[in-house]
Amino acid sequence: MQINEKQLSQVNHQIGRLLAADNFYGRRLKEAGVSHVDTVEEFLNLPFSEKQDLRDAYPLGLMTCREEEIVRIHSSSGTTGLPVIIPYTAKDVDDWGEMFKRCYMFAGITEKDRIQITPGYGLWTAGIGFQNGCEKLGAMAIPMGPGNTEKQLQMMMDLRSTVICATSSYALLLAEEIEKRGIRDRIHLKKGVIGSERWGEKMRKRISSELGIELYDIYGLTEIYGPGIGINCKYDQGMHYWDDYIYLEIIDPETGKNVPDGEWGEIVITTLVKEGAPLIRFRTHDLSRIIPGECPCGSHFPRIDVISGRSDDMVKIKGVNFFPRQIEEILALFPELSSEYQIRISHLDGKDTMRIYVEASGSYDFKSLQKSVADAVKSRIGFTPLVYVVELGFLPRSEKKTKRVIDERFA
Ligand code: ZN
Numbered sequence: 001m002q003i004n005e006k007q008l009s010q011v012n013h014q015i016g017r018l019l020a021a022d023n024f025y026g027r028r029l030k031e032a033g034v035s036h037v038d039t040v041e042e043f044l045n046l047p048f049s050e051k052q053d054l055r056d057a058y059p060l061g062l063m064t065c066r067e068e069e070i071v072r073i074h075s076s077s078g079t080t081g082l083p084v085i086i087p088y089t090a091k092d093v094d095d096w097g098e099m100f101k102r103c104y105m106f107a108g109i110t111e112k113d114r115i116q117i118t119p120g121y122g123l124w125t126a127g128i129g130f131q132n133g134c135e136k137l138g139a140m141a142i143p144m145g146p147g148n149t150e151k152q153l154q155m156m157m158d159l160r161s162t163v164i165c166a167t168s169s170y171a172l173l174l175a176e177e178i179e180k181r182g183i184r185d186r187i188h189l190k191k192g193v194i195g196s197e198r199w200g201e202k203m204r205k206r207i208s209s210e211l212g213i214e215l216y217d218i219y220g221l222t223e224i225y226g227p228g229i230g231i232n233c234k235y236d237q238g239m240h241y242w243d244d245y246i247y248l249e250i251i252d253p254e255t256g257k258n259v260p261d262g263e264w265g266e267i268v269i270t271t272l273v274k275e276g277a278p279l280i281r282f283r284t285h286d287l288s289r290i291i292p293g294e295c296p297c298g299s300h301f302p303r304i305d306v307i308s309g310r311s312d313d314m315v316k317i318k319g320v321n322f323f324p325r326q327i328e329e330i331l332a333l334f335p336e337l338s339s340e341y342q343i344r345i346s347h348l349d350g351k352d353t354m355r356i357y358v359e360a361s362g363s364y365d366f367k368s369l370q371k372s373v374a375d376a377v378k379s380r381i382g383f384t385p386l387v388y389v390v391e392l393g394f395l396p397r398s399e400k401k402t403k404r405v406i407d408e409r410f411a
Contacts, residue, residue: 001261001290001302003043007247010272011043011280012036018278021064024053025280044258048268048281054084054223062277063087070276075123076222086222087276093132095273099242100133100228106299107191107216108234109163111138116161118170119195120146120400125226130165130193133228139163146170146399149177160188168199168207169402172339175210176397189213195220195227198307200328203339217306223282224269230304238291238303246271248304249281250290253311261290266311267304285311315405317345317352320382324405327356330376336364337373340395346408354385359392 003011015036018026028047029035037043054062062085063070070087077083088096109115115134119126127145134141142159144152152174155161164171171192178184189211195218208215219239220227230241241248249258250265259265267284287310291303309325324343331337341358356373360366366389373387396402 001243001248002040003247007243007272008037008040008043011247011270014271014274014278014280017064017275018280023061023064024057025049046281048256048283049279050283051084051223051285054086055082057084058082059085060087064278065089065275073123074125074128074222074226076125084223089275092225092274092276095245096129096225096228097132097136099225099245100129101136102242103193103216103218103228103231104133104137104139106231106233106240107193107214109137109139109191109193113162113191114140114142114159115163115165116142116144116152116156116159118144118146118152118164118166118399119227125220125222126195129220129226129228149174149399153177153181153183156189157183157186162188163191163193164189164211164213165193165195167398167401168194168203169398169400171207171211172203173397173399175207176393179210184212187211191216193218193231198309198325200325200332200339202332202337206339219304219307221284221286223279223284224271225274229269232306233295233297233299235296237295238305240295240299240301240303243302245273248290248302250288250304251283253285259289261292264289264305264308287311313405315345315407317354318383322381326381327377330380331356331358331373333376334369334373336360336362336369337389338392340392340402341404342395343405344408345406352409354383355388356385357388357390357395359394360389361392364389 019029069089071090072088072093073085075083075085117127117130119130121127131141131143142155142161171194178187190213192213192215194215204215217232217239218227219230229246230239232239247270249268251268252259253266267286267288269282270280271278287308288304291305295303309323314321314323327343331341338359338361344355346353369389370387374384378384
């Protein structure tokens with residue numbers, strides 16, 4: 001998916017503004033002697049930007065316009081070190097709302113829907129993004145925010161919510177609570193818009209069948225507006241993304257070079273019209289691929305596959321590198337297992353040990369199942385984990401994101 005003429009001219013406009021603002025990227029361009037790009041090759045020679053650059057600009061160093069023009073800031077999580085602060089102009093907020101409205105429309109949601117929003121409000125881009133798009137669409141927002149499951153279910157029944165917006169973890173928790181209470185016939189949900197974490201096919205099937213709803217994956221990250229820059233359509237063949245607002249590349253995370261369409265790699269995003277904090281070639285570390293060809297829906301917006309993980313969540317154990325999703329793919333081969341699992345890595349008696357806890361979907365011979373799973377991991381990845389098959393509902397449920405890999409070696 002090569003950058004086109006129009007996108008190149010938009011990039012040049014951004015380059016001019018970044019140079020004038022003299023922020024970290026402006027200085028990087030100056031050092032490289034770049035004041036504009038004329039060709040695809042020149043664009044591909046532009047330096048990347050990284051999350052660390054954004055952290056180093058704390059608090060307001062990313063600002064690329066006059067301060068009077070900034071109407072809002074958002075912040076991304078700072079589990080390590082300083083948070084990242086992204087300033088937005090009124091146009092940025094409006095553009096984000098337009099993109100989000102488009103997401104709802106691609107999911108077939110209309111002004112007649114009642115949208116229950118459970119992601120958090122505040123510094124995060126989550127709740128407020130879902131809200132902004134909902135109001136632009138003209139649907140009825142039910143701005144719950146996270147938690148308080150009792151009240152969530154009450155409102156869901158009384159207000160007859162037709163759409164639920166949630167993380168996949170919270171959608172699963174709600175589905176299980178609805179099942180437990182036997183109130184499914186009082187729930188009117190038709191669709192779920194699910195964002196912000198990688199989730200497997202099994203979990204998807206459980207949520208969709210237990211709630212009887214269609215599910216849509218929404219993509220986005222705080223550094224680039226927030227959720228709402230892409231979503232799948234009803235044909236569910238990847239997520240369309242809005243190439244009139246962003247230019248998206250897939251690179252090989254090792255070499256930094258673009259990979260051909262269809263091949264997996266890391267998503268790199270350039271904002272085309274952002275004013276408050278434009279970013280050029282921002283490395284997201286999310287892994288996906290461009291889906292070549294046309295979607296059956298006929299939309300001209302290009303597509304990426306669902307996020308399969310992050311380039312930085314590789315785990316090394318006993319000299320073997322693997323991604324958590326590889327374990328998930330192995331677990332998915334066993335129909336006796338449910339969607340929920342937890343991987344714990346620890347250093348015991350001088351050696352690294354991996355324990356996999358996974359919930360069964362019914363009653364089986366847990367012992368032989370444990371051995372089959374351990375054998376499958378050994379043959380595919382190269383080491384033998386300790387496997388514990390546990391009863392459904394044994395593992396913790398989360399209102400936000402479920403932590404699936406716990407590395408206790410460096411604790
Ligand atoms: Zn489509």
